[in-house]
Amino acid sequence: MLKIESVSKVFNRNTLDEHRALDNLSLNVSEGEFVTIIGGNGAGKSTMFNAIAGTMLCDSGNIELDGQDITYMQEHSRASLIGRIFQDPMKGTAPNLTVGENLIVAYMRSIKKNVLRMPSKKEKSYIREHLAALNLGLEDRMNTKIGLLSGGQRQAVTLVMATLIKPKLLLLDEHTAALDPLSAKSVLDLTNKIVSENNITTLMITHNITSALDLGTRTIMMDSGNIAIDIKGDERKELSVQDVLQKFSRVKNKTFDDDNVLL
Ligand SMILES: Nc1ncnc2c1ncn2[C@@H]1O[C@H](COP(=O)(O)OP(=O)(O)O)[C@@H](O)[C@H]1O
Numbered sequence: 001m002l003k004i005e006s007v008s009k010v011f012n013r014n015t016l017d018e019h020r021a022l023d024n025l026s027l028n029v030s031e032g033e034f035v036t037i038i039g040g041n042g043a044g045k046s047t048m049f050n051a052i053a054g055t056m057l058c059d060s061g062n063i064e065l066d067g068q069d070i071t072y073m074q075e076h077s078r079a080s081l082i083g084r085i086f087q088d089p090m091k092g093t094a095p096n097l098t099v100g101e102n103l104i105v106a107y108m109r110s111i112k113k114n115v116l117r118m119p120s121k122k123e124k125s126y127i128r129e130h131l132a133a134l135n136l137g138l139e140d141r142m143n144t145k146i147g148l149l150s151g152g153q154r155q156a157v158t159l160v161m162a163t164l165i166k167p168k169l170l171l172l173d174e175h176t177a178a179l180d181p182l183s184a185k186s187v188l189d190l191t192n193k194i195v196s197e198n199n200i201t202t203l204m205i206t207h208n209i210t211s212a213l214d215l216g217t218r219t220i221m222m223d224s225g226n227i228a229i230d231i232k233g234d235e236r237k238e239l240s241v242q243d244v245l246q247k248f249s250r251v252k253n254k255t256f257d258d259d260n261v262l263l
């Protein structure tokens, strides 16, 4: 579904701040795969998402999504193919629009670009049903400004917005990191439910190794703009947090004993 081939990105080239954020990165993700991504601060995780979503163009390499070369496709043209959720629950929604309005805007954007019409009654009830399926009672708050919801509720709505129409790819960038532990757990459970029920090809960045191993079907660790570790199948099933830390220590040539190294 996603094929990243030898992608590189250098920031501030030819200055003292020159930094190679992506270094000849290659990654193949099959349809329905749920990949969790870990790696230290500055490893290039968000930059990889920016390259996939088209927020930033890469210097070299190729990116294909579902057989289509998207390397130079404009960000807004990819928006109907890719759902993306950020750490900040304020990002990606319009705080002054109601929950219902935000969902309608997201729905219209995913069914195709430039559709300037009001949704039909049928479409409205489709949207409401998706919200009701979360079992958070948010369908009764369709007329509340989304800015008034708690962070956790907002990330739950954002998840629905990103998956109302099944995206070819869902990108989650530490989407629970800003939430309190209970809300984070609830949003992670919802993520797991929505992704597995709809078999959505997903990449999820997290700094929590436990969640990285609990959720998904494959875990990769990024380091210095590349993939240092790629674990799936039986090997992954038996892996503990300690094992991951050991692998990370080997990559970094240092010893770490807790997952703060990933913060
Ligand atoms: N727009 C930018 N301009 C300059 N440097 C950037 C930019 N975006 C990211 N970087 C740098 O690239 C490196 C990777 O960043 P990022 O992908 O955000 O890391 P993370 O793995 O923590 O998400 C960091 O050193 C960061 O400072």
Ligand SMILES: [Mg+2]
Binding pocket: 045, 046, 047
């Ligand atoms: Mg990041």
